[in-house]
Amino acid sequence: MTSFPHDFLWGAATSAYQIEGSPLADGADPSNWHLFAHEPGRIAGGETGDIACDHYRRWPEDIRIMSELGLRAYRFSLSWSRILPQGTGPVNARGLDFYEGLVDALLAAGIQPVPTLFHWDLPAALDERGGWTNRDSAGWFADYADVVFRRLGDRIRRWTTINEPWVIVDAGFVHGVHPPGLTDLNLAAHASHNLLRAHGQAVTCYRAQADGEIGIVINLEPKDPASDTEADLAATRRADAYMNRQYLDPLFLGRYPGELAEVFGPGRPEFPAEDFALIGVPMDFLGLNYYTRSVNRYDPEAPPVFAAQVRQPGAEYSDMGWEVHPESLVRSLVWLKERYGDRPIYITENGGAFPDPEPDDQGRVADPRRREYLRLHLLAVREAIDRGVDVRGYFAWSLLDNFEWACGTDKRFGIVRVDPITRDRTVKDSGWYYRDVIAGDGDILDQEALE
Ligand code: FCB
Numbered sequence: 001m002t003s004f005p006h007d008f009l010w011g012a013a014t015s016a017y018q019i020e021g022s023p024l025a026d027g028a029d030p031s032n033w034h035l036f037a038h039e040p041g042r043i044a045g046g047e048t049g050d051i052a053c054d055h056y057r058r059w060p061e062d063i064r065i066m067s068e069l070g071l072r073a074y075r076f077s078l079s080w081s082r083i084l085p086q087g088t089g090p091v092n093a094r095g096l097d098f099y100e101g102l103v104d105a106l107l108a109a110g111i112q113p114v115p116t117l118f119h120w121d122l123p124a125a126l127d128e129r130g131g132w133t134n135r136d137s138a139g140w141f142a143d144y145a146d147v148v149f150r151r152l153g154d155r156i157r158r159w160t161t162i163n164e165p166w167v168i169v170d171a172g173f174v175h176g177v178h179p180p181g182l183t184d185l186n187l188a189a190h191a192s193h194n195l196l197r198a199h200g201q202a203v204t205c206y207r208a209q210a211d212g213e214i215g216i217v218i219n220l221e222p223k224d225p226a227s228d229t230e231a232d233l234a235a236t237r238r239a240d241a242y243m244n245r246q247y248l249d250p251l252f253l254g255r256y257p258g259e260l261a262e263v264f265g266p267g268r269p270e271f272p273a274e275d276f277a278l279i280g281v282p283m284d285f286l287g288l289n290y291y292t293r294s295v296n297r298y299d300p301e302a303p304p305v306f307a308a309q310v311r312q313p314g315a316e317y318s319d320m321g322w323e324v325h326p327e328s329l330v331r332s333l334v335w336l337k338e339r340y341g342d343r344p345i346y347i348t349e350n351g352g353a354f355p356d357p358e359p360d361d362q363g364r365v366a367d368p369r370r371r372e373y374l375r376l377h378l379l380a381v382r383e384a385i386d387r388g389v390d391v392r393g394y395f396a397w398s399l400l401d402n403f404e405w406a407c408g409t410d411k412r413f414g415i416v417r418v419d420p421i422t423r424d425r426t427v428k429d430s431g432w433y434y435r436d437v438i439a440g441d442g443d444i445l446d447q448e449a450l451e
Helices: 032-037 055-069 093-108 137-152 165-174 185-209 230-245 248-253 260-264 275-279 327-340 368-386 405-410 429-439
Strands: 009-013 073-077 112-118 158-163 213-220 223-225 285-290 294-298 307-309 345-349 391-397 416-418 425-427
Touching (some): 009 112, 009 429, 073 158, 073 391, 158 185, 158 285, 165 185, 165 230, 185 213, 185 275, 230 294, 248 275, 285 327, 368 391
Parallel strands (some): 158 213
Antiparallel strands (some): 294 307, 416 425
């Protein structure tokens, strides 16, 4: 096998609400996540992102850690309600100042900033106007993007628009476990479509004023059938269409997958044909988030796809209950190339939640399972590159242990530990291992990790 290309973009990722804390500081108004997390019963343990990793105040230290690890890039997201507190209208200069300070310090440290414009925290004022179910949301998003591009576009070469539209809609509008907490398939279909339109409108706006690169971030989870009965095969196809093709087909093929008619039922709205030209406006790369695959059987009790996941005896599962399955990362990458054509891809998230010990007397955090997860998935990326997929970078999820949405802070994805009380940072073994991987362009990946 070859080494990773010398200019491979080695990075780590976070998102605003999950790490920043201080959600209402310096003129920000609440986001939908801030309000949702404060509703009793929404988040495990009643936690909120009020402090999170306290990155809003500790970011200089976080950049020092990134430098120590030798990261070449850092993916983070901007909080819309810091920049435009009401979502539209007046700009809050102090919100933009925060991100400008972060970006300039990253650049000074030689770390390429890769911002995501929207990683789930919508200004609460926009939720009151229907949020993503309102067709105007695409314009709101493009106006926000425009403000950000004008301020930071000269310094940033690579942007992503929206993180994982599938999770936004499935969790927020189908299962009601993320804001806006709805269980309404019709509104879900509108929200999905408007997220795609919003992406298209932001790309169009970017083209008008800058010449860097822009792409969207999609999550993929290959779907395997639990048996070869027709019921299981059909359930698997529906699950695949709903999760894996619902966004990519319109982005790259100009249409929704046929199986969505079964998933959304006869009430599924028709969308104007001209929307697909906007959705499909060419982008420069695709961001792929990959964590796991799933094995599916037909389950009449599990709408909207009527598929339930079957655990595999002998397989390893992370703390999220996700099977560790690096081969499916290779499959996802090869499938992307075969179905949608050859295009640059960045792995914008990949990582594992595992329980960690406390730091020992020397301050070491031994996390062999996370380190091995990282090693096996990087080998998978390299295999995909060997098979001709144009993968240009990899961002470990996550730089920091953080607020894992409805699960609270219990699920630890960080390659850097964040103490739940003091918020002190300690690089874990997986973080040091990643430093060594980066320093040698991946050469040490072939050695079995030692305890
Ligand atoms: C992804 C999200 C990210 C994090 C990981 C574990 O779906 O993009 O914010 O929660 O899962």
